[in-house]
Amino acid sequence: MATSSSSLPRFLTRKGVPLWRDVVVLQWVAQIISAILVVGFLWFFISNVLAAAEARGLGLGFDFLRNSAGFPIAESPVPYDPSRTFGYALWVGFLNTLKVSVVGIVLATFLGLAAALARLSSNWLVSSLAGVYINIIRNIPLLVQLFIWYFAVFQRLPPVQNALTLPGPIFISQRGLYMVGPQPTGTFGLWLLFVAAGLLLGYLLHRYLLAYQMRTGRSRYPLLIGLLAAAGVALLGWFVVGAAPLRLTTPELGRFNFEGGVRLTPEFAALLVGLVVYTGAFIAEVMRAGILAVQKGQVEAAKSLGLSAFQTLRLVVLPLALRVIIPPLISQYLNLTKNSSLAIVIGYADLFFVGRTIINQAGQAVPVFLLIMAIYLGLSLLTSAVLNLYNRRVQLVER
Amino acid sequence: MTTAAETFMAPPARPGPRRWLKKNLFSSWFNTLLTVVAVAFIGIVALSLGRWALVTADWSPVVENLRLYAVGPYPAEQMWRVWAIVIMVSFLMGVSGGRWGGAVRTFALALAIAYGVLATVPISLEYLPLASRLRLASNILAVGLGILVGRRLAIKGYQMALAWMVSFLLTLLLLGGLRNAAVAPYLPFVESGRWGGLLLTFLLAIVGIVASFPIGVLLALGRQNSLPVVKALCVVFIEAVRGVPLVTLLFMTSILLPLFLPPEVRIDRVLRAMLGMTLFAAAYMAENVRGGLQAVPSGQVEAAKAMGLNGWQTMLLIVLPQALRVVIPAIVGQFIALFMDTTLAVVVGLLELLAIGRAIINSNPQWLLLDKEVFSFIALIFWIFTFSMAYASRRVEAAVGLGKR
Numbered sequence: 001m002a003t004s005s006s007s008l009p010r011f012l013t014r015k016g017v018p019l020w021r022d023v024v025v026l027q028w029v030a031q032i033i034s035a036i037l038v039v040g041f042l043w044f045f046i047s048n049v050l051a052a053a054e055a056r057g058l059g060l061g062f063d064f065l066r067n068s069a070g071f072p073i074a075e076s077p078v079p080y081d082p083s084r085t086f087g088y089a090l091w092v093g094f095l096n097t098l099k100v101s102v103v104g105i106v107l108a109t110f111l112g113l114a115a116a117l118a119r120l121s122s123n124w125l126v127s128s129l130a131g132v133y134i135n136i137i138r139n140i141p142l143l144v145q146l147f148i149w150y151f152a153v154f155q156r157l158p159p160v161q162n163a164l165t166l167p168g169p170i171f172i173s174q175r176g177l178y179m180v181g182p183q184p185t186g187t188f189g190l191w192l193l194f195v196a197a198g199l200l201l202g203y204l205l206h207r208y209l210l211a212y213q214m215r216t217g218r219s220r221y222p223l224l225i226g227l228l229a230a231a232g233v234a235l236l237g238w239f240v241v242g243a244a245p246l247r248l249t250t251p252e253l254g255r256f257n258f259e260g261g262v263r264l265t266p267e268f269a270a271l272l273v274g275l276v277v278y279t280g281a282f283i284a285e286v287m288r289a290g291i292l293a294v295q296k297g298q299v300e301a302a303k304s305l306g307l308s309a310f311q312t313l314r315l316v317v318l319p320l321a322l323r324v325i326i327p328p329l330i331s332q333y334l335n336l337t338k339n340s341s342l343a344i345v346i347g348y349a350d351l352f353f354v355g356r357t358i359i360n361q362a363g364q365a366v367p368v369f370l371l372i373m374a375i376y377l378g379l380s381l382l383t384s385a386v387l388n389l390y391n392r393r394v395q396l397v398e399r
Numbered sequence: 400m401t402t403a404a405e406t407f408m409a410p411p412a413r414p415g416p417r418r419w420l421k422k423n424l425f426s427s428w429f430n431t432l433l434t435v436v437a438v439a440f441i442g443i444v445a446l447s448l449g450r451w452a453l454v455t456a457d458w459s460p461v462v463e464n465l466r467l468y469a470v471g472p473y474p475a476e477q478m479w480r481v482w483a484i485v486i487m488v489s490f491l492m493g494v495s496g497g498r499w500g501g502a503v504r505t506f507a508l509a510l511a512i513a514y515g516v517l518a519t520v521p522i523s524l525e526y527l528p529l530a531s532r533l534r535l536a537s538n539i540l541a542v543g544l545g546i547l548v549g550r551r552l553a554i555k556g557y558q559m560a561l562a563w564m565v566s567f568l569l570t571l572l573l574l575g576g577l578r579n580a581a582v583a584p585y586l587p588f589v590e591s592g593r594w595g596g597l598l599l600t601f602l603l604a605i606v607g608i609v610a611s612f613p614i615g616v617l618l619a620l621g622r623q624n625s626l627p628v629v630k631a632l633c634v635v636f637i638e639a640v641r642g643v644p645l646v647t648l649l650f651m652t653s654i655l656l657p658l659f660l661p662p663e664v665r666i667d668r669v670l671r672a673m674l675g676m677t678l679f680a681a682a683y684m685a686e687n688v689r690g691g692l693q694a695v696p697s698g699q700v701e702a703a704k705a706m707g708l709n710g711w712q713t714m715l716l717i718v719l720p721q722a723l724r725v726v727i728p729a730i731v732g733q734f735i736a737l738f739m740d741t742t743l744a745v746v747v748g749l750l751e752l753l754a755i756g757r758a759i760i761n762s763n764p765q766w767l768l769l770d771k772e773v774f775s776f777i778a779l780i781f782w783i784f785t786f787s788m789a790y791a792s793r794r795v796e797a798a799v800g801l802g803k804r
Contacts, residue, residue, distance in 0.1 A: 031628040038632055045659040052658045123430050124423035125437040139785040140778045141739035144753060148778065152771040338644040344746060352646065365655055373643045373651075380642035 049366060062371075064362050065090070071357055073349045075265050086358050090368075093354030094375060100268060100350065101337040104275045108336060109329075111276055112283025119288050130284065137281035142339055145278055150270035150346040157266070160257055171251055171258055177269060178251035181262030191245035194237025202230030267348035271340065279336045286332060290325035291317070323394050327387055334383045338376065351375060460766040461776045462526045464759050468780070471595015471750045477587070480573045481598065482534050487566055489514070489538040493545020494562070498554050502794035504546065509787065511542040567609060574602075591669035595750035597780065599669070603751065604738040607676035608684075608730070614677070615684025616723075620714070622685065623692055633685070640682035645743055649675040653747040672744050680737055687729040691722035731792040735785050742781075752777055 019025050053060050065087035072082050076092045077099055118130035137145070155174065158164060163173035170179040206226030213219050238245065251261025264272075294317050302316040343350040355372045359365045424434045461468075470481055489510065496507030518535035520527065574594060576586040594602065621633035640648065652675035653668065660666070666674075695718050703713040745754040756773045760766050766773075 027626055031626045034632060035628050048661055049658050052662070055662070121433070122423070122426065123433045123437070125441075126433050129437055129441065135786065136782065139739075139782045139789065141742040141753075141781055143742040143745065144774060144778045144781060147753065147757075148771070148774045152774055156768075156771075341644040341646045342743070344646065352644070356650075359654075366658065369647070369651060369655055373639075373647055376644060376647065377639060377642040381638070384638075 053366075060364075060366055062367050064364050064367075067362070069358070069361070071361055073354065074347070075268065075349060086362060089354050089358065090351070090371065093349060093351040096348065096354075097337070097340055097343075097350040097352075100271055100275070100340050100343070100348070101333075104272055104279065104336050104340070105333050107272070107276045108279040108283055108332075111280030112287055115280060115284035116287035116291065119284060120291060134281045134284055137278055138285075142274065142278045143342055143345065146270065146274040146342055146346060149274045150266070154266040154270045160253070163253075163258075169251065171253075171261075173258075174266065175257055175263075176266045177264040178258040178261040179264075180248060180250050182246040183249045183262075185243060185245055185247055187241040187243050188245040190241045191234075191237050194240070195234045198230040198233030198237070201233055202226040202228075205229050265348075267343070267346050270346055271343050271348045275336055275339060278339070279332055282332050282335070283329060286328045287321075287325055289328075290321040290323075293324045294320045326390055326394075330383055330387050330390075334380055337379060341376075456772050457769055458772055458776075460759050460763070460769050460773050462522050465527060467596060467755050467759060468752065468776075469596050470598045471755050472593045473595065473598065474589060474593065477576075477589060480576075480586075484570050484573055486538060486541050487569065489541040490545040491562060491566055493542040493547075494549040494554065495545075495559060496542075497546035497549020497551075498559055499549075502791060502797075505794065506787075506791045507542055507546060509791075511539045514538040514542070567605065570602075574598075591667050594669060596755050597752050599744075599749060599751045600738070600741045603669075603673060603676055603741040603744060603749075604734060606673045607680045607737050607741075608734045610673070610677040611680035611684045612730075614681040616688050616719070618681060618685035619688035619692060622689055637682045637685050640678055641686070645675075645679050645740055646746055648679050649743055649747050651675065652678070668747070669749060672747055672749055676737065676741070676744075679740075680733065683733055684730070687726045687733060688722065690729065691724075691726035692718065694725045695721045728792060728796045731788070735788050735792075738788075739781060739785060752780065 049060070066085050068083055069086050069089040070082050071089070073080055073089060073092055075096065077095045078092060080088070080092050115130045115133060118126050119134065121127045121130075157172060157174050160173045160175055163171040163178075165171055168179055170177065203226065206222045209220045209222035209225060213222060249260045249262065251258040251263075253259075298316055298320060299312060302312040307315065340350055341352040344353045344356060347353070351372060355368050359368050362368075425431045466475075466478075470478070473481065492507045492510055496504035514535050518532045518539075573586070574589065575591065576588045577583065578588045618633045618637055621629050622637065624630050624633075649672060652671045656666065656671055656674070699717055699721065700713055703717040708716065741751055742753045744751050745757070748754075750758065756777045760770050760773055
């Protein structure tokens with residue numbers, strides 16, 4: 001191309017190609033048209049919302065979040081009462097979502113691992129049993145399972161007076177599950193600092209000792225020493241902070257209900273069991289595929305190097321299998337978190353449930369929905385960011 | 400006369416039952432222990448389940464409401480339309496089975512057998528009248544006739560696809576009827592609020608998957624595109640929809656959508672739920688199709704360009720056919736997932752299968768404590784459909800060699 005025309009756009013200089021056939025022009029036109037279409041749609045929607053808001057007197061701002069909520073929330077990991085703000089209520093809902101998701105993820109992982117190992121078992125009966133579990137659970141909608149767990153199981157438990165008593169004591173009744181458990185006292189926060197410091201120290205020690213072992217070939221038991229250091233600091237903290245940071249509470253049957261103890265509500269329990277059983281079946285398939293993906297030669301090579309069965313599993317099979325397992329596993333974790341929004345059908349006060357209540361109370365449908373969707377979206381974007389990071393690391397190891 | 404070498408070469412005899420037991424159940428003390436525990440577990444579960452299902456359980460809310468589970472509150476005097484749709488689908492299923500043979504024919508035959516089982520199910524004639532049983536049985540004929548037609552006539556693949564599309568539109572027309580005064584006497588309008596039960600469940604899933612297909616393909620193409628603005632718009636849509644739970648989307652289209660439209664535009668409830676399902680399915684469809692697009696070797700595109708095809712021709716004639724062929728299994732899987740996800744419509748007040756179950760429990764004080772029976776029945780229905788669809792798609796996949804790339 002001539003130097004004199006380089007400052008001009010390409011389509012002005014190329015006399016031979018008409019405008020409507022020039023690829024660059026066409027591409028720009030396509031982009032501008034699609035952008036105009038989308039902006040036009042948004043404009044149309046937004047102007048309608050503004051009109052509707054004016055006509056019905058709905059607010060669109062986020063100021064209402066500072067108003068008093070005025071509705072109770074059945075269970076909350078942090079102190080809550082109806083005089084707190086809408087924003088705080090939403091925070092409680094978010095914490096409840098996190099609570100059921102985190103506990104569910106941990107339990108579902110164990111269940112999935114157990115089911116995957118059972119499915120791979122050389123025992124035909126155990127393997128088929130796991131296959132039946134996986135194939136039944138995966139083919140029934142989660143919502144139907146939640147209905148069965150909540151309405152047909154947890155609501156049919158005996159009333160408080162005839163509660164099932166398990167050793168512990170653990171009481172199971174319509175009001176939920178009561179058991180002995182730790183309760184934080186005033187010094188708990190301070191003690192947590194010690195625990196964190198202990199974990200950090202243990203981790204650093206472990207890293208240092210592992211590097212030493214790699215350099216010299218002599219083992220200084222990095223894992224054991226690291227764990228001991230962490231436990232030691234935590235134990236030291238327990239006595240340093242003064243009064244014990246945790247104390248045991250035991251449930252006792254009061255006049256109408258149990259008092260004291262740690263309580264799992266039937267809503268939480270039903271949602272948790274439903275999510276764990278459902279996601280566990282999917283995780284089992286993920287893990288089975290990952291373990292099967294490890295080539296036989298790797299195991300044979302490890303054995304011929306003289307590694308024990310446990311070492312083979314820990315140092316060869318698991319790292320190789322994990323590379324296949326982790327990405328779909330994380331997306332199952334994300335599914336579990338998103339599926340926890342089904343709590344609304346059984347009345348567990350998760351983010352979505354609290355959001356619905358706020359919409360009913362304050363009528364602020366648009367901003368509340370934006371907030372809820374943004375939070376879920378944030379969670380999943382965070383997850384996919386972590387996943388991408390992991391994939392990049394794994395790929396580096398691979399090549 | 401067999402030589403020693405030949406006897407040596409012979410395949411090993413199938414292990415006898417004793418050897419099989421020894422190898423698979425009692426190979427070590429640990430395995431024996433596992434077997435004993437598993438047998439005990441299976442025995443206890445089977446016994447208590449069997450006793451519950453046959454003795455303790457009261458199935459009256461199930462058998463007395465079969466029509467409600469099937470179609471919900473659809474007007475009884477218009478039931479012939481539903482039957483017509485069922486017959487049409489059975490016939491087309493048969494034609495497809497005859498046309499393609501193999502696993503598809505097996506599926507069609509299984510459908511015929513299922514009709515036979517339903518027609519002779521041993522419950523009182525009061526709950527499943529003779530007329531309904533005969534109609535069910537006539538579907539066996541429809542399937543058989545379809546198989547004959549499919550084998551005799553040389554039907555092309557695209558004609559078959561067209562027939563299914565037409566039947567889909569016909570289904571919607573038959574179910575809804577028309578408001579038009581000229582047609583109304585023969586095909587009166589049935590508002591979508593009266594569609595329900597398994598019918599609505601299927602309708603939501605099928606509409607979702609059919610409507611999401613073109614949108615999903617466009618989104619996938621947009622995401623593969625080199626144009627930054629188009630690409631960004633597609634990525635934002637896909638990731639935003641995939642990042643939120645389906646319930647929030649359903650709520651948005653059901654509750655917020657009226658706010659987003661001018662007051663004079665009213666979309667009815669079922670259609671709004673379908674819109675939510677479609678948006679949701681489109682984002683997942685786009686990712687499936689993108690996988691297919693990536694599976695097409697770049698040599699194909701280069702070859703098409705070398706042949707002198709332009710961009711559109713390359714896409715429509717070379718890339719998309721190959722890409723879509725690869726993603727058929729994924730789309731079937733997505734359909735099954737969507738079929739199960741239709742239960743979420745219960746949250747926005749549609750009367751699909753699960754909601755009908757709840758309504759039945761609450762309709763009679765004597766049934767209030769029978770939710771175990773009702774929900775187990777619903778779970779069984781879902782399981783039969785999803786499991787057989789998944790099984791059939793695996794068989795078709797294996798037979799056609801799809802998804803092997």
